[in-house]
Amino acid sequence: MLDMTATIIRNFLTKPHTRLYPITVREPFENVRGNLDIEIEECILCGICSKKCPSQCITVSKEEKVWTVDPFACVYCAICVENCPTHCLSMDKHHRKPVKVKEMNRQVQVKGPEKKK
Ligand code: SF4
Numbered sequence: 485m486l487d488m489t490a491t492i493i494r495n496f497l498t499k500p501h502t503r504l505y506p507i508t509v510r511e512p513f514e515n516v517r518g519n520l521d522i523e524i525e526e527c528i529l530c531g532i533c534s535k536k537c538p539s540q541c542i543t544v545s546k547e548e549k550v551w552t553v554d555p556f557a558c559v560y561c562a563i564c565v566e567n568c569p570t571h572c573l574s575m576d577k578h579h580r581k582p583v584k585v586k587e588m589n590r591q592v593q594v595k596g597p598e599k600k601k
């Protein structure tokens with residue numbers, strides 16, 4: 485009984501060990517792989533990320549100048565990030581927000597060089 489009383493008094497006098505989520509959100513740790521991000525202006529549509537991806541969730545179309553990722557198939561392994569020759573891929577530390585509708589693809593149009601006529 486005495487042990488429990490001491491614990492109760494200590495709990496009243498110390499700060500709680502939990503946070504009032506989502507009011508108080510903890511900053512993510514360093515190197516957390518939360519979301520795949522792309523600096524699309526730097527992409528040269530080489531397709532290496534697509535070939536290396538173990539989930540096959542990246543599609544690169546050089547003809548249509550479109551880079552596509554399926555975030556629901558991505559396992560956030562960062563292999564694409566490590567292999568991109570222009571370093572335009574990165575891992576955002578913050579996780580994607582929950583969604584009501586499943587968006588299958590995030591398409592980005594790349595502004596590549598115009599073809600010479
Ligand atoms: S590896 Fe990098 S530069 Fe090549 S297509 Fe993928 S994102 Fe673009």
Ligand code: SF4
Nearest residue numbers: 537558559561562564
């Ligand atoms: S993080 Fe991994 S699974 Fe996700 S797109 Fe890149 S290589 Fe594919």
